[in-house]
Amino acid sequence: MRFGVIGHKGRMGEALAAAITEAGHTLQVGVDAGGDPEPLACQCDVLVDFSAPAALAANLSAARAAGIPILIGTTGLGEEHVVMLAEAAKVVPVLQTGNFSLGVTLLAHLVREAASRLGPDWDIEVLEMHHRMKVDAPSGTARLLGEAAAQARGISLPDHMESGRHGMTGARREGAIGFATLRGGTVAGEHSVIFAGPSERLTLSHSAEDRMIFARGAVKAAEWLRGKPAGRYTMEDVLGL
Template structure:
C-alpha cells in the first residue's frame, strides 16, 4: 500500500500520541496534527485522510474541513449525541465518513456476536453491559458500551434509547422487561474492559473483551483510515472494514 499522509485532530491527547506511533508503524506519515484552538482546515487539502479524536464540540468544524477539502475522515471522538450523528450523515453525502465508538477489531467482532446472541436468545434473557475504564475518562457509558448496547438492541429489533437502563440507585423497583442495562466502573489505568451479560433462567452467557493497551485502537483507526481512502462518499463502520 502506498504511503498515506494523515491529518490528526487531537494529536496531543492520549489517542493522538498512540495514533502517531501507529501511523509510523504502518509505513504512513503524519502530515499535520492539530489540537484545541487549532484548525485542520489549512492542511486538510494536502492530507490523504483525516482522523478526528478530539471533542464533540469540534466535530462540526472538522467535518466541514473534510467536506471543503474533499477528504475522507475517520471519527473516533466519544461522547457524541444525536445532533452529532446528524452532522455525520450530512457530511457522508459529500465525503467518505467512518465513525465508531471503538476501533478494535476484537470489539467489532464482539458487537457482531452480541447482535447474533440477542437475536437468537429469547426475551426472557436479560441483557446487561458492564464496562470499566481508567480514572481520567470523562464520558459514561463509554462509546464502546453504547456500541455493544446498540448491537444488542438491533438483534432484538428494538430502539436502544427506549429500552436503556443506567445509573441505577435507590429503590428502583424490579428490572424492566426487555431493558438493556448499563453499569460503569472507573479507576486506575484500565484501557478498557467490556462485558455483555445475557442472564437467563439458571444460566448466563458472557461475551467479553479486554483491551491491554490503547494502541489496539490506534492501529485499528489507522487501518480503517487506509481502507476508507479511495471509497465513494458515504457512511461506513468498522463492520465494513472487517467484512462482517
C-alpha cells in the same frame, strides 16, 4: 498515506502517531483545541478525529471542503452529531465508531448474533471499566455494544437503556438493556455483555491491554476507507462482517 490527526497531543493522538509511523505512513500534521482543521485537511489523504464533540462540525466541514475521508473516534456524541455525520457522508466517506479495536468490532458482531437468537427472557447487561481520567459514561464502546443488542432485537436503545441504578428502583423493566460503569486506575478498557437467561448466563467480553490496539485499528480503517465513495461506513465494513 498522509494522515491529519485532530487531537494529536492527547493520549490517543500520541498512540495514533506511533501507529501511523509503524504502518509506513506519514503524520502530515496535527491540530488540537482551538486549531483550524481546514488547512490541515488540504495537506492530507485522510483525517482522523480524536478530539471533542464540540469540534465535530468544524472537523466534518474541513473534510468536506478538502474532499477527503474522515474517521471519527470521538465519544460522547449526541443525536445532533448523528445528523451532522449523515450530512457529511453525502459528500465524503465517513467512518465513525465508539471503538476502533478489531476485537471489539467482532465482539459487537457476536453480541448482535446472540441478541437476535436468544429470546426476550434473556436479560442484557453491559458492564464496562476504564481509567480514572475518562470523562464520559457509559463509554462509547459500551453504547456501541448496547446498540448492537438493541438493533438485533428491533428496539430503540434510548427507549430501553437503564443506567445509574440507585435506591428502590423496583423490578427490572422487561426488555431493558442495563449499563454499569466502573472507573479507576489505568485500565485501558474492559467490556462485557451479559445475557442472563433462565438458569444460565452467557458472557461475551473484551479486554484492551494497550491503547495501541485502537490506534492500529484506526490506521487499518483509514487504509480501507481510502478510495471509497461518499457514504457512512462502520468498522464491521472494514472487517467484511
